[in-house]
Amino acid sequence: MQQNLLRKISVLILSAAMLIVSGGCVQEVPAEKSVEKSVSRSVDNSFTLMIYMCAAALESEYGCATVDINEILYGYSDSNFNIIIQTGGTLEWxxxxxxxxxxxxxQVTEDGLELVDDTIGQQNMAEPDTLSDFVNYCTDNYTASRYGLILWDHGGGVIGGYGYDENFGGSAMSLTQMHQALETAETHFEFIGFDACLMATLETCLMASHHADYMIASEETEPGCGWYYTNWIESFSAEFHICKRIRKTDNRRLC
Known part of the structure; x- marks a missing residue:
């Protein structure tokens, strides 16, 4: 009898807690915004993934960015799925x-990397304007119903921020500057991913919550080459697959 009573009380407490959490989530995401997104998805099932690759010493000394681009090329297939990469931030590829x-x-294609913009010159990848300009370029030229953003480089959490541009004295982008860049771009992302160390902090989450539904990041340090891209890029490609998949061959690798 007493055990049943305690069990009922526990269920009531848990239910109340879930209602409180659910209420908080509803308040943060306006109803009209959710409806608008669901309508756009039903009309257009397209996705543009933006990869902001400030390659730093991870590339010039170890070739890690090249490794990751090759992993992306192996995972990509013909689909309604755009992958646009901005390169920079390193002394040497x-x-x-x-x-x-x-x-x-x-742009990542079935045939490898296609150079789509060679007019921007040497930019500081740790500057907010550089990031917002890249996002605007992608939304203007590769319009989709959904967007994702990956920030690739070193990470230092709240104190160190994101990025290390070798061409500009190793400068980094603070969370405040990142928020400024994404506010300027005015694009809402399905997810923002940090392929960088130490970025899974509460402060980073609060910043990203203004611009994305989800954040993907690590509390710990990452290996030099960071994420393994092939498998999940392959899964993403399959979701938007239009034609029969043609597996990549060695001649599509960077060399």
């Missing part, structure tokens, strides 16, 4: 494709 003396923008 460990491949013969990407330029080391300027920032560039590439």
């Amino acid at each position: 460990q491949n013969t494709v990407i330029a080391g003396d300027r920032c560039q923008r590439y």
Whole structure:
């Protein structure tokens, strides 16, 4: 009898807690915004993934960014899924494709990397304007119903911020500057991912919550090459798959 009573009380407490949490979530996401997003998805099932690759010494000394781009190429297939990469932030690329003396923008295709913008010159990848300009370029030229953003480089959490541009004295972007950049871009993301160390902090979550539904990040330090891209890019490609998938061959790798 007493055990049943305690069990009922526990259920009531748990139910009340869930209502409180649910209420908080509803308040943070306006109803009209949710309706608008669901309508757009039913009309257009497209996705543009923006990868902001400030390669730093991870590339110039170890070739980690080149490794990750190759992983992306192996996972990608023909689909309604755009992957746009901005390169920069490093003194030297460990491949013969990407330029080391300027920032560039590439689209991932079935045939490899396609250079789509070689006009932006050498930019500081740790500056908010550089990030917002990249986001605006992607939304203007690769319009989709859904967007994702990955920030690739070193991370230092609340104190160190994101990014380390070798061409500009190792400067980094603070969370405040990142918020400024994303506010300027006025794009809502399905997710913001940090392929960088130490970015899964409460403060980073609060910043990202203004711009995305989800955040993907690590509390700990990451390996030099960070995420393994092939498997999940392959899964994303399958979701938006239109034609029969053609598996990549070695001649589509960066070399």
